[in-house]
Every structure is written in C-alpha cells, then in structure tokens.
Amino acid sequence: MASLETKAAERVVEACVRTESVRKCVFTSSLLACVWRQSYPQHRRFPTTVDENCWSDETFCRDNKLWFALGKTMAEKAAWRAARGRDLKLVTICPALVTGPGFRRRNSTPSIAYLKGAHAMVAEGLLATTDVEQVAEAHVRVYEAMNGTAGGRYICYDHIVRRAEEFVELELQLGLQARAPPPHDEQAATAIATPSFELCNRKLTRLVSSRRRCTHDAYLSVSYD
Incomplete structure (x- = not known):
C-alpha cells in the first residue's frame, strides 16, 4: 500500500509538471508523516516541539506496522523528490485526523487507520484532530499565498486529544467499540499530563491569519458622503 501511494x-x-497551465501544487499529506520517530526523549524539562521540520521515521513505522503513517511519509517525500529542480512550486499540508459533521463515518477506513498507535500518541501529546472545513481553508489560503512567501510544509490541526475520555469519545464517533485506555501507574499518569512532545502549527496559523486580514481589507465596505 505504501509503495502504491508513493x-x-x-x-x-x-x-503537474507536464501541464503548462499548472505551476503550483498543494499536496495533501498527513500529520502522521511528522510524528513517529525512533527515539523519544526521556526526562526532559520541556517538551520537544514537533513542527513542519519533523519527519516520521520510516523504519520505526515498518517495525511497528504503522502502515498508514508509512504510506503518507513515503508519498510526501516522493512528491518533494519529483518536484525538485522542476518548474513547479510545491507545498504540502499535513492535516491531523480530519473531523466534521458526518465526515468520519463516511470516511471511516482512513480514520481507523490513522488511529493505529493512538494510545501512544495520546500519551505523547501527538494525537490531534482538525475540522474538514479548516483543512479546506488551509489549502485555499496556502494556494493563494504561493505567489508570495508560502512554501514548504504546513501542519494543520485545531485540537489536541489530551485525555482518555476524549479518545473514547473519538472512537465512538467513528462507530468503533470504545476501548478503555491501558492501565497505568502514577508515573504514567504524570507522563500523560506532561507529554514529551508539543505540536506546533504556528507557521500555518500566521499565514491563514494574514490572508484573512488581507481578504477583510479588500472587501471592507466604503461609505460615501
């Protein structure tokens, strides 16, 4: 599956390269292409930031059978390789688990695949969701800004799942049988309260905010005396 996606x-x-009228491409990847790594920091005072500069470790994904994450990672890397040195400007958007009214039930297969290893993601502060409308807006805003400064990768999420109760509710919304989180001792509970990682979508947030201001200014009503 990963090779097919690649x-x-x-x-x-x-x-896109062969089509003369196409000189810009917004490629949809996944947050899972950023979060899975071989070595996790231990006993750090502050969490390690996970942003658009981070890539999931392909070996780690294979060893842990994280096939959905592996496919997204390999596919995005392949897209960057294919665009390198070509007359095409490429940007990628890495959305978290996509949510929205009815969206998850209509797209349950990728949602279920996304949740492989979810308990570990919750414990590390890496399980996030994003509304489908926000993902759509991110694509539009990034595309509009590609004539200017937009470039590289963008992480897209609007909520981080931090509690076991939230995860159970997420599974129920997907139509899955809710699984109780694995038992953990007091030390593990503290680890969940203070995760090892901190997701960062500051790059996309700044871009979307600036584009919204520009749109507001462009359509600001003018009064005439």
Whole structure:
C-alpha cells in the first residue's frame, strides 16, 4: 500500500509538471508523516516541539506496522523528490485526523487507520484532530499565498486529544467499540499530563491569519458622503 501511494504521488507531481497551465501544487499529506520517530526523549524539562521540520521515521513505522503513517511519509517525500529542480512550486499540508459533521463515518477506513498507535500518541501529546472545513481553508489560503512567501510544509490541526475520555469519545464517533485506555501507574499518569512532545502549527496559523486580514481589507465596505 505504501509503495502504491508513493507511485501515485510521483505521478501527480509529474502530471503537474507536464501541464503548462499548472505551476503550483498543494499536496495533501498527513500529520502522521511528522510524528513517529525512533527515539523519544526521556526526562526532559520541556517538551520537544514537533513542527513542519519533523519527519516520521520510516523504519520505526515498518517495525511497528504503522502502515498508514508509512504510506503518507513515503508519498510526501516522493512528491518533494519529483518536484525538485522542476518548474513547479510545491507545498504540502499535513492535516491531523480530519473531523466534521458526518465526515468520519463516511470516511471511516482512513480514520481507523490513522488511529493505529493512538494510545501512544495520546500519551505523547501527538494525537490531534482538525475540522474538514479548516483543512479546506488551509489549502485555499496556502494556494493563494504561493505567489508570495508560502512554501514548504504546513501542519494543520485545531485540537489536541489530551485525555482518555476524549479518545473514547473519538472512537465512538467513528462507530468503533470504545476501548478503555491501558492501565497505568502514577508515573504514567504524570507522563500523560506532561507529554514529551508539543505540536506546533504556528507557521500555518500566521499565514491563514494574514490572508484573512488581507481578504477583510479588500472587501471592507466604503461609505460615501
């Protein structure tokens, strides 16, 4: 599956390159292409930031059978390789688990695949969600800004799942049988309260905010005396 997704990404970028009218491409990846890494920091005073500069470790994904994350990581890397040195400006958006009214039930297969290893993500502060409308807006805003400063990768999320109760509710909304979180001692409970990682979407937040201001200014009503 990962190899198929990789080939598809390469072909999409190649098609964009060959189409004269297409000089910009917004590629949808996943937050899972950023969060899974081989070594986790221990006993750090402050959490390690996970942002658009981070990549999931492919070996770690294979060893832990995180196939959805592996596919997204390999596909995004393939897209960047295919666009390198070509007359095409590429940006990628890495959304968290996409939510929205009815969206998860209509798209339950990728949502379930996303949640592989979810308990570890919750414990580390890495399980996040984003509304489908916010993902759509992010694509539009980034595309509009590509003639200017927009470039590289953008992490997209609007909520981080921090409590076991939230995760159970998430599973129920997906139509899954809710699983109780694994038992943990007091030390583990503290680890959940103070996760090892901190997600950061500051780059996208700044871009979207600036584009909203520009749109507001452009359509500001003018009164005439």
